[in-house]
């Protein structure tokens with residue numbers, strides 16, 4: 292079996308059937324990365340980007356912005372209209388757009404939120420959350436293929452705590468310390484958003500003897516912090532045990548740089564942390580992940596290669612999953628993804 296198990300296929304089918312048409316817009320997310328950086332530069336210098344003619348020197352990204360503006364508009368509008376349509380049909384699931392629209396329709400609610408605000412919040416949440424979370428999940432799958440010993444260790448812990456008759460729940464979290472190490476190591480090994488978003492210094496500052504003038508653009512090197520040899524032994528190795536206290540590990544600090552810093556720290560980090568935990572706990576308790584097999588019966592060892600993108604994205608790689616037992620296969624067949632989402 293290559294690439295996907297039947298349960299994943301069902302999940303993908305359910306998502307294709309139900310999900311708003313957002314996938315084609317991922318390209319606009321990458322384009323917006325360049326636009327963001329250029330816009331920071333122009334707005335910092337009080338240049339009204341909108342009014343620059345297309346022949347103006349240095350307007351490369353402005354022309355990109357003009358070209359992609361209709362796509363960005365669709366990116367805000369289409370998923371929003373999809374939810375509004377589902378609400379009219381009575382089939383909408385609880386979500387940010389549905390709850391904000393309901394609040395908007397409630398005359399007693401004390402709110403000055405507009406439709407534009409709701410569209411903007413939903414589009415921002417999607418664009419900030421999807422590439423980063425999927426990046427972490429694919430790095431996790433890669434780590435499980437390359438390190439079956441840690442996959443087995445996490446599965447033994449899950450079996451002891453959760454058993455095979457039910458799926459993991461958030462209540463189990465405190466009883467699964469190794470699983471937490473594995474997730475922390477996934478985020479440290481290849482942080483999904485290694486350079487974050489540029490910040491601006493509000494005042495003159497001095498850091499370790501270096502003068503940083505007010506108004507400087509600061510790009511934090513989260514990846515450098517996660518791979519700092521003074522903090523992490525063998526930083527390029529995937530070693531989840533590094534966080535365990537001695538003698539099991541080296542008691543190294545849990546990574547935090549991947550969430551960013553200060554006022555602009557990722558506001559979706561608690562959401563992302565919970566979704567990563569439940570996804571990884573469920574995958575490990577139900578499925579075995581292994582290398583794909585080529586047509587000659589040889590294992591394919593995937594390469595750690597990344598593609599250019601605002602979030603750090605692994606180049607697609609083949610892998611194989613199968614239910615861990617007959618019991619688990621039965622459990623999976625009872626989960627009707629299409630009904631829940």
Ligand code: HEM
Pocket residue numbers: 415416417419420421423424427482483484486487488489490549550551552553554555556557558559560562563
């Ligand atoms: C593993 C998943 C994620 C990682 C590693 C991550 C990381 C980051 C980082 C590094 C930043 C820039 C912080 C800074 O400028 O200092 C950021 C910004 C942001 N993130 Fe996340 N993020 C993740 C998931 C999410 C999710 C799921 C959401 C929404 C539900 C989200 C919403 C946002 C938003 C709205 C911003 C912009 C905040 C601002 O500029 O003020 N993120 N994220």
